[in-house]
Amino acid sequence: MDGTADDRVYYVISDLHIGGDEQLEEVEFLDELLDFLARLETTDEDAELVINGDAFGLWEFTGVSGLEKFDVLEETYPSLFEQLERTGENIPITLVPGNHDHELAAYDEYVERFAAYNVDLVQSKSITRPVGENAIHFEHGNQQDPNNRIEDWGDTNVTPLGYYYNTLVTSRAGQLSDRGRYNWLKDVQAVTPTERVPVWMLSKYFYREMNPLLRYALVPFLLLFNISAILAILAALNLLGVWSAPVETTSSFLGQFGTVGAAIWFLLVVNASLAGLLLLVGIPLYLLRRDIKKTINRFGVFETDLTVDTDTPYRDAAREVFEENEDAVVFCYGHTHRPNVRRVNGGLIVNSGTWLKRLHRRDGIIGLLPPVFYPSYQLCAVRITAEDGQVVVDYEEAQKPSPSPEELTLTERLLTLGRTPDTELPDRTVVEPEQPVTPPEPAE
Incomplete structure (x- = not known):
């Protein structure tokens, strides 16, 4: 391919959370992901794919440990690894660990295992890439989250609070999900922040698991x-x-x-x-x-709120990166599952979102009915490149039909009429280091 590294186009995805116990092994977006990778397999751009953390849900595997988890991944998703191998023959693929797959940084053997599929596993917390005359800083983002910060990077024994939540709650949900009237419990990993889990479970009990006769008898009273x-x-x-x-x-x-x-x-x-x-x-x-x-x-028993600030820590981290590296104009991360672009200190903070289902809380408009958690997909890849001396950030969407017709009951659909979430991705944003352009407001 023609071009230098500075002219390279970067495609960024994150938070796929592939793998886990029982029902968590289902990847609802697998076809869309394979299509995206197949497109990069044939691109004539000088491109690089950066998978920016939490590609795999290794925390959610509780029956196996160490490299055995990679064996399970290979056996469960052969088409994915075959496609990664083919795509990696055309463009570089760089994999950065997150918190859910921090074990990738803990075992050197993972580097060789991924290299066999043309994936370059970088075991550091972050990487930097040139873009035009400037640079991009990539990190997953969990290091700015006190509940998921890895204090000793690469240590197999590190277990932050988020580790216990995912091994005890999320993985258990995957084991029990198919016992419900509808296989919904596995979606617990899509509920953010985690404090909403009890309310979400109450909502799904009321609209999905409660005896229909009892629910219909309660609705008039609650209304x-x-x-x-x-x-x-x-x-x-x-x-x-x-x-x-x-x-x-x-x-x-x-x-x-x-x-x-x-x-x-x-x-x-x-x-x-x-x-x-x-x-x-x-x-x-x-x-x-x-x-x-x-x-x-x-x-002062609870001095730290469990709800993580999804804005301030990343602004502070970006400022620090931009001050330490004057060439850096983009701070790209994932972790919070919220695709958005923000401006700080003449640069951009870019979140690559998630390929998991997103659940948008819609509180009841009348009475005491539980809130509805409206499902949607925002499958996207961030495209970062240099054009005419500027750094350009675009979001490319992989289309997937809304799951709401199948996953919401008639009552939930009626209660959310006219209140469906806005799933539009951020518009193109251009940053000129000398004259930064104000980006669009973050999407809901």
Whole structure:
């Protein structure tokens, strides 16, 4: 191929999370990934593919260890490794470890095993590549996340908090997922931040696992809870003799409709009674929870929130990189699963997203119905190159149909009408080191 390294086009993907126990071994985007790699197999560009961390879910393998995990990967995904070998004959493929596949940096034998498929495994935390007159800094991003930071890079015994979560929770979900009415539990690795997992599980229980008759019986009550709470308060005021006009007016009005009115009155009384009981129990529980939380905070038991800041640490890290390497104008990372572009210090922070399913929380618009987690795909590769003295960042999307028709119940689809997530990827961004261009706002 023609051209120098400075003219090279870089394609970046990350967070494939391929592999894991039982149901986690399913790769829903495998066909799209193979198509993408096949296109690079025939490209005449001077290109390099950078797989920027978490290509494989090695943490999620709990039945095997060490290099045995590579054996399992080879046996489970022969078409992927064959395609990597063919693509690697045409362009360089560089694999950077992340946190989920940190073991790739811990065993030197992995380098030889991947080299057999024309994949250059770099066992360092980060790499730098030239682009035009400038440079790109690549790292997975987990080192900026206190829950997944590898303190001693390359040590097989390093187990950050995220390791325990994935070996105990995510892998277990893969083992149990097919026992549900719908094989949904395996999607736990797509739930971010992890604090949303309990709410997500409640949502899937309500919309998927709950007995349909029970759910349909609860829906009217939950939808009417706000009204019922008001009715309960009015009923209490009536019983106390403070204000009886609303109850008397409603009773008089419904009395005109005979049996139908009596049935409606009975339904309102039941709803108001249940709402009143919930209010009586809920208010003291809320106050108790609030007081316990304040006490815990005073003692500093939980000084670090589990929710990771997905912005500030990466801005700080990019500034440091740009200050240490004046040629660097792009800080490219993954880890957070959120494809976006941001500007800092005359350079760009670029997130390569994920090929996993994404789950977008949509809170109930009425009543106490659980939120809906709307599924989507944003399969993308970041393309970085130099054009006319500028560094250009594009997102190329691999089209995949939305999974929502199959994965959402009718109730969930009705509750999210007009509230589907925006899955548009960031527009082309051009950075001129002397005159940086403001990039688009990050996509939801």
